[in-house]
Amino acid sequence: MLPLSHESHITQGLSRNIDSFRVCVAPMMDWTDRHCRYFHRLLSPRARLYTEMVTSAALVRGKQLRLLEHSQQEHPVALQLGGSEPKELAEAARLGAEAGYDEINLNVGCPSDRVQSGKFGACLMREPALVGDCVKAMRDAVDVLVTVKCRIGVDDQDDYAGLQHFTETMIAAGIEILAVHARKAWLQGLSPKENREIPPLDYERVYRLKREFPHLTVIINGGITTVEQVQAHLAQVDGVMLGRAAYHDPYLLARVEAALYGEPLPERDEVLRHMRPYIEAELARGTSLKHISRHLLGLYQGEPGARGFRRLISEGAHLPGAGWDLIEQAMAPRRVAA
């Protein structure tokens, strides 16, 4: 049986519980949209899910409230905001909380050019006081948790003292939960992709943060790809945040859930079949299959027939009239291969 025991975990009460931060799926632009989160939730009843970054300007000035769409199955789910204007962020946070998000997370880690020109993301690591003002304004505006996701440093501000000062400022502003991508960002000269690969990971620095700020809930992020690594990190910090590995090999989420909570491992085919009512409802609303199916491609990673599954879906999902049948077709040869 698929461990679809969501209801028992998904309460506002639990979503504030520290234990609900043990496993998180990182915010990823263009990847962790609502379809992806729905799928991840099927694989992991407990993981805390994060939206793609939404800018406060898009919500407040652009009034793009459709960016807040999500389904009830996603809880606990956090809205990640990008911005650096306290009043605007407070209003965006209010809109997010009103829409039902369990947490509002501020992005202080993303290094892309677009983000820097708007003065948000990783460049804010240099301006802890401003981030503190943003956080205070957001906390005053909402009852749900306000959290921050940051890097261990930026450019030449890469010693422990810089991270320590940033953290102290966050705590003074009322932050109880900090997710830390364990590598610094180079704001000039590296693409966002390079900034996720080239600066070396320094997990020890994040562990030290937890040791020196024991009351802060610390979530570690960056380069975590196996159940064993998740368990090793959890011996040092309060939570792990999985990004690319969870996206490319989503079954990892089920394996983590099984290892940490003793849940039975769900059958991959069964997980997929649980997507059927969702997919059909979305198709009926006019969503194209390809927008949902692209997130499913990695489900059989490492299994016989995985390549055929990917290929059939990639080739067919954009064609007019593509629907659930295509997914069934893609599953069938896989069974033969097995």
Ligand SMILES: Cc1cc2nc3c(=O)[nH]c(=O)nc-3n(C[C@H](O)[C@H](O)[C@H](O)COP(=O)(O)O)c2cc1C
């Ligand atoms: C495609 C992609 C988009 C991302 N978008 C965001 C984002 O919107 N906000 C953010 O804080 N981090 C973003 N990140 C960074 C991830 O949240 C995470 O910090 C990073 O990938 C390191 O974790 P990993 O090694 O587990 O992937 C993105 C990463 C990827 C791969």
